Amino acid sequence: MEKKKLTTASGIPYYENENSMSIGPRGPLLLQDFILHEKMAHFNRERIPERVVHAKGTGAFGTFTVTHDITKYTKAKIFSKVGNACKMLIRFSTVGGEKGSADTERDPRGFALKFYTEDGNWDLVGNNTPVFFVKDPKKFGDFIHTQKRDPKTNLKSPTMMWDFWSLNPESLHQVLILMSDRGTPYSYRHLDGFGSHTFSMINKNNESVWVKFHFKNQQGIKNFTGPEANEMRGIDPDHAQRDLVEAIERNEFPKWDMKIQVMTNDQAKAFPFNPFDLTKVWPHADFPLIDVGTFELNQIPKNYFAEVEQAAFAPAHVVDGISYSPDKMLQGRLLSYPDAHRYRLGANYEQIPVNKCPYMTNNYERDGLMRVDGNGEDAPNYFPNSFDNIEPDASYKEPAMTLESNIADWYDRNGAGDNDHYTQPGNLYRKVMNDEQKRNTVANIVGAMSGITGEKKADIINRQLCHWFRADIGLGMAVTKGLGISVDDTMMKH
Secondary structure: OOOOOOEOOOOOEOOOOOOOOEOOOOOOEOOOOHHHHHHHHHHHOOOOOOOOOOOOEEEEEEEEEEOOOOOOOOOOHHHOOOOOEEEEEEEEEEOOOOOOOOOOOOOOEEEEEEEEEOOEEEEEEEEOOOOOOOOOHHHHHHHHHHHOOOOOOOOOOHHHHHHHHHHOHHHHHHHHHHHOHHHOEOOHHHOOEEOOOOEEEEOOOOOEEEEEEEEEEOOOOOEOOHHHHHHHHHHOOOHHHHHHHHHHHOOOOOEEEEEEEEEOHHHHHHOOOOOOOOOOOOOOOOOOOEEEEEEEEEEOOOOHHHHHHOOOOOOOOOOOOEEOOOOHHHHHHHHHHHHHHHHHHOOOHHHOHHHOOOOOOOOOOOOOOOOOOOOOOOOOOOOOOOOOOOOOOHHHOOOOOOOOOOOOOOOOOOOOOOOOOOHHHHHHHHHHOOHHHHHHHHHHHHHHHOOOOOOOHHHHHHHHHHHHHHHOHHHHHHHHHHOOOOHHHHHHHO
16 A cells, blocks of 8 residues: 655644654753644634534435335436436434433434435435424524523433423423333334424426425334333443444345325315324324435445534425425524524535535535635626526426415414314324333323422423323323322323
8 A cells, every 4th residue: 555644734744743843852842843733722722612402313325216216296307217216315313402411311303304416416305203292493592491401400301301391392392202112222223213393395387286205214213212212322332333334234235115195275264273293193094194205324434523513404495396384483494594504504504515416506605614616716706697597497486375364463373273282292102102102102201200309390290291181181191190199189180
């Protein structure tokens, strides 16, 4: 193998990489030892800010292949014919913990996809659950604060979490899922993913439908019980990361099937719930899953920092034929995700190779920290101009969205028609969970609520018990009994 010279970042070869320049063998160091300063200064800056949420995660590259024709719903080029394929990146993550937290914490799992398509990068950023804790983005920061650390003790606080949830019954659906064994997946290979939000698709005739994305894993669902998850935290806090890396290195490539649910605008108007409410699901009996394609993960990134830590996903990044919806949480994320990346990685984060579109890009963005692509060289940095040949393509113009109202106001997110927080979680507990899943869920709830402390303990517990009873009487009674509270007294209150 040909030997390579050791150089500085500016390409200057040097020799003394282990010994600092000093006055005598035991004297003070000299300021002129530039190599010493370069190495230490770079080391001090190796850590970029971790993500505020989804701080710990793992990623892998793979291939998405279209297996079914959905061109009647979308004109997106990626779906233009069966057999189309493109490279993709997935990043899995936990939501609430820091970068050094354990993979088996009770937490939703992020499920972020980046498709490198000929019409640009399409990011589909969801979770392993079809719903979320809140339905208005103004509440997101407050919710996340309850999942982080108490500002006084710097400890995780069950009291903060349950106080928030008990005061926000819209969270109940997601809390019930979180408290089930789905809150502690065995690995990233054995969970399903969801786009979660409602999106839209537009076909070649500019006809639109509402859609939800589902990713069904072919490996089968596999979860830890609460005690098993706690045990694994101590044995291997990086269990999910290790499982994914080692499986791919064994050529056991995990696979998922992409499916969509489709709802017409007329169906949306007749839907018993707000179809754009992130705390609700669309029943599969009414809106069956439609097959779209398959993707497999077959390549571990060569460098975790470069291709996973610096990977930036934003639901604002949609391609022609796929668009947004009035989902309020989605609308908030359209702004907040790119903003978070500009803060964490810089204004030119899309020039980082893992985020860079592999096809041609043309725009008038210039300058900014770490501009590394020539900065447009001598081309004009304004539009319109008389010198270049860049023109907007009218075929990509998106049709107008029909709105139900032209009145701007601060609408109550839980107003009439949007205030049923109990039917869907009740159905999940009664109709979907089997007896073992119910027992485990109740045990997890009791264990988590047992951590509530302080002078407001009784108030918080009683509020939350009220929500459990409203969802399902049997669930409420089981949690009440598990907490050692008199069922008769509780029933009288609720």
